[in-house]
Amino acid sequence: MSNRAELMESGKPFAFDAERDAEFERLAKRYPSRDSLILPSLWLVQDQQGWISTEAIAYVADRIGTFASQVYEVATFYTMYHLQPKGKIHICVCRTLSCYLLGKQQIVDYLHNELGLKPGQISEDGLFSLEEVECLGHCGSAPVVQINGEFHENMSVDKLKEVLATLQSGGRS
């Protein structure tokens, strides 16, 4: 479960932009129950502003016509929903089984020693954040790291350095 203590206000009201609003309306026709829109709506929120504020939880509940407590329950149960802003470069290192056997710890140690990051933390400049996550389903090309949603397979410390340098210089990884 996500840490409920992480819940934060953004200090400004939330509403879907035109693109997300259209996707919300498309999805609304796909389910016989509006509560089914909770997970997709939270994805749309995160897609739009990077994380899920308490204002967004209230907005989603209102749009769907359900209780804010139910949206809150979902937002805090599923670990991929960010309840606080993450770094511009959000790094998820797989920690399980095959990635463990093939040296994921070296990658975590490198990030700790070089960037001062510990799992669950965000760097002071807001550039990096790190999470150790459970199996990412890429065991045949372990160890795997997911950065801003993109998978990087057969990772090593050297490869990670290259990817991060590219991302920092504004390029795509």
Place this chain on the structure above:
Amino acid sequence: MEVKILSARFDIADANKLEVAKKHGAYGTLEKLFTMEPAEVTEVVKASGLRGRGGAGFPTGLKWTFLPKGLDKPVYLAVNSDESEPATFKDRYILVRDPHMLIEGIIICCYAINSHDAYIYIRGEYIYQAKILQAAIDEAYAAGYLGDKVLGHDFRIDVTVHRGAGAYICGEETALLESIEGKKGQPRSKPPFPAVEGLYGCPTIINNVQSIASLPFILEKGADAYKAYGTEKSSGTHLFGISGLVKKPGMYELPLGLPLVEVVDKVAGGVRDGRTLKGIIPGGSSTPVLTAEEAQSVTLDYESMAAHKTMFGSGGIVVLDDTVDMVKLAENLVHFYYHESCGQCTPCREGLGWMLKILGAIIAGKGKAKDIDLLLELCDNIEMKTVCVLSAACTMALRSYLNKFRSEFEAYIANTASAQPVM
């Protein structure tokens, strides 16, 4: 040893695109499908011997027959693409390399079970995979394979991709349904089984991606053609994911029934140079580990695995060589299950955390001689005392490490004892 049944289009460039997939046979079974009675389709699938490829191995066609007859409620199909069991990475290939094979399978299944609404539950981490799948679905709608009149027939099928958000438990079929309904992924008590009361309280069939993707071949070539692969009771082919400390890890399609060690050696290149085999996890992290000696006589089918007191599982094979510290590996796995417990049942929520603490203490040099038996006792007191089998997935695995590699746990504890100051 490799075969190309499900993976026939995997190596064709852009086979995720409709035009390319169609040129290579996609949607070729649909004309035949609509000339058949739904019950006939189910009979073919039953006769093929296809078993659920998510891990449980329950016969797919038989599962469909559990739907109640004559009910005045819609029937739903939920396709399980949660793929979260550590060591499992097979369904991803279908989603990315041949999504139209999956969509064709969904059409076949929907027709057989008279369902008009299919939901594909895909794990949240598969972001790019979900995009490719959605693009394929959009193409299928545009081409008339999905929508109000499938290929002009009076049969509607709508397919919706529902993304999870990072919860292993949502691979459990009733947790998956809860998640589609917009709730926490906490499994339901059974009965009622989903075939009777599933999504939105309606009859629901939940099948794994690979099971559904196997349907076009079975319908096109017939049950006997499928049974020509594999063994008497474990028919067909399977996408095996081989990972861990092996020379050529990867996804390989193989008929069922091949000798495990031969597959590891010949298909995946065997252990790295200068290393020896220590053990094999045969079918995903929850399946009891096999020692190198036990592995010699195992074949890759449901019956052989059961005879060796382990399980076929999801076809995720992990190779362990002599460098692996079994105590630390066990701790890594228990951490996974502890983290992924939904928190609903006390034995799982509290028990897995307790076991993790004990293992952590053993590794940190603070273990006590009685800890090994305490862990075994905890396994007995947690297993099957919960709503779902997540806790059993953890305890079955942990028990196998404790029993088969007990000396390694004892060595940690003995070192602890020898490090104590002598009074």
